[in-house]
Amino acid sequence: MAIIKATALEKCYRTEAETVYALRNVDFEINPGDFTIINGPSGSGKTTLLNILSGIDQPSKGQLYLDNLPITEFTDNVRTEIRRDKIGLIFQSFELIPVLTAAENIEYPLLLQKIHPAKRSDRVKEILEQVGLAQYAKRFRLYQRLF
Ligand SMILES: Nc1ncnc2c1ncn2[C@@H]1O[C@H](COP(=O)(O)OP(=O)(O)OP(=O)(O)O)[C@@H](O)[C@H]1O
Ligand SMILES: [Mg+2]
Structure with missing residues (x-):
């Protein structure tokens, strides 16, 4: 069963001058174990x-x-909770919390999920x-390399 299923997705941005369709009629499924790449020129809607x-x-x-949840029908708060529990995002610019160590950065979402400290x-x-x-658990993102 698909873990992600999109049907007829559309996203348009309206400005005073024009309406830009970033996505039009996008359908697809991603199944467990799939390795999927979204590829396309700049501005194509990735x-x-x-x-x-x-x-x-x-x-x-x-x-x-x-995961069979119709997330487009949920409120922003509910979508945030689903994201916290089910999705891991790795950004190109990392978006790590600079005042936390590598281990603390990993621990932070588990803390938000109220997971028991020992289990965390x-x-x-x-x-x-x-x-x-494992050997970098206590390192911060940049500082230890610099000093
Ligand atoms: N907030 C916005 N307001 C108006 N237009 C937008 C907005 N965000 C994106 N767009 C437009 O939607 C289209 C898709 O943009 P998007 O950033 O998703 O493309 P991309 O494939 O990620 O590009 P890149 O490879 O440069 O990162 C572009 O034409 C972009 O100008
Ligand atoms: Mg982009």
Whole structure:
């Protein structure tokens, strides 16, 4: 069963001068285990689509199901909770919290999910090991390299 299903997604931006269609009639499914790349020239709507898929933004028309939940029908607050629990976003510019260490950056969303402290720290260790960064758990993003 699809973990992401989009039907007839449309996103238009209206300005005084014109209406820009960033997405028109987008249909697709992503299944568990899929590795999917969204590819296209600058301005073709990649960021717009990713923002909608992750629930950050809403389409002008169409439906989006995440894990069978019709997220386009939910309020901003509910979409934020679903994003917290189900989606991991890695931004090109990282968007790490600079005053937190690598381990604390990983721990932060678990804290928001109110996961028990012992379980949190096990999960943080596991994730750091998975990506080969266990030795950098206490490092900040930049400072330790500079000083
Ligand atoms: N807030 C906005 N207001 C008006 N038009 C917008 C807005 N955001 C995006 N657009 C327009 O929507 C279209 C798609 O933009 P989008 O940023 O999704 O493209 P992209 O594929 O991510 O481009 P890039 O490869 O440069 O990152 C573009 O024509 C862009 O100018
Ligand atoms: Mg973009």
